[in-house]
Amino acid sequence: MSANSKWVQLAVLAGIMLVLPVFFPSGYYYRVGALVYVNALSVIGLVILIGYAGQISLGHAGFAGIGAYACALAPVHLGIHPALAVLLGAVISGVLAILIGRPILRLKGYYLAVATLGFGILVSMVLSNERGLTGGPDGMAVPDLGLRQVLRGMGLKLSGGEFWYIANALVLLVAIWIALNLFHSATGRAMRALHGSETAARTVGIDVARYKLQAFVISAVYASVAGSLLALQNGFITPDVAGFMHSVEMVTMAVLGGVGSVLGATLGAAILTLLPQVLTVLADYEQLVLGLIMILVMIFLPLGLLPSIAARIRWRGV
């Protein structure tokens, strides 16, 4: 049953990704779509941390920052290919997540929130202040991935927007596949069990600290890869990628869509990425309307958009 619903979900999503460009009025929308997918990627990491394991982080943009700057710095200073830099960023983020996760995941609730918040701020401060290396608040250029030229050489001509739309969609599908695998696995069950009751999880032999840490590390790697892709597609990066607002945005997307649901999180990322684009017609009132929508969703659909709607039409397994 679970395996089937996994492939159904992936197929539906892939279908939407494939059909969507038909409705794009201009090439610009490929860029927007690519941004939606990159945001969804980091938000799915948070679904694993918050939705599965029940731990909060207000500092995950810090990992996105590490991934982004790995792609900006490593090709220049270490001479490695940008694609390898994505991997390097993911490894650094993962190791860092282990180092800081061990002590801070002992904390609960808002104490954990504040500790992770501190981590995120620390990363963005380092990126802002190390002007010699990172260019400071003005940001720095990111080398091209070079894959588009390779494809052109093979006779496949893609615009930048089209290329990143496809690339990010593929990465997102793989990321969702992994997250759904985890959900239905013994490891995922251990994470969800400790979310439900740490006391009971321990009595069945689950090493609670270990599984919290695994969720934290996985989500850090997701955020890092998302940061890398963002840097590569923009060709330019500023410390804002690691900033507090970005962390909050990630959590908001997850909560809005439904933090226990992988597809819900994707929907949340899509809405909060697209809404500001739509609301630009309201000019000064954009933030106001955005805030209002979020308040209304939290009051009337507290589980998040997708799970609430799913529960209403009794459609399980999302």
Place this chain on the structure above:
Amino acid sequence: MAILEINGLGISFGGLRAVNDVSFSVKPGEIVSVIGPNGAGKTTLFNMISGVYLPSDGEVKLNGENVTAKAPHLLAEKGLTRTFQNLQIFQEMTVLENVLAGFHLSVRPSILSDLLSLPGAKRRSAEAREKAMAFLEKVRLANAAEEEAGNLSYGALKRLEIARALAVGPKVLLLDEPAAGCNAVETEEIDELIAELAQSGIAILLVEHDMKMVMRISNHIVVLDHGEKIAEGTPEAVSKNPDVIAAYLGAEEEPAHADG
């Protein structure tokens, strides 16, 4: 040869001596009940044995090995697990998933094969699923397997907790008021289940308020009052013990208060 030995176990909370110098043992296949008036320290004793509280003194031996104050997940690995007086269910998981979580130790999940859904991980999960269904049959919850646990009735959740504990494959099972809040029929079912488990060789340590049930199924009873062991023995011997009668009658004159 006892599988669980409690020697001189005691704990203080600040100035309060909640449990003092309690000793007894449980053999495989035996049902030992701990009884006593509200606040006698039964649940505190359970919490010390199961590694939730750190005892101030004394020791807990499992299979001859000193396991005092070991973390609960390590005790589970050594074959000791428990249920809870106030239910500890994974509410947002299905009934089946609750029991599957109990198979955590035998499945030995590996993060990489779980992320990539490798065949080995799938096979181990499928095996656990089959065994979990068997346990659900045993507690008559098989037809609710795919339901979210939070939707079940109280009595059903009590049985689910036992099924989950059985999935751990315990040698020693601590049951903290398994029949509390259950009606007469449900109590009888749990009663039979416990007897059956003991017959299969599991050592059972029970805290229960239902005296009829305790007298019926226990091989051995330990009586606590004000944190001290005041008597122990067979159900008949204990029920005739003047100290025990005094403790219970005395307790009835006091206003009712929260159970300890």
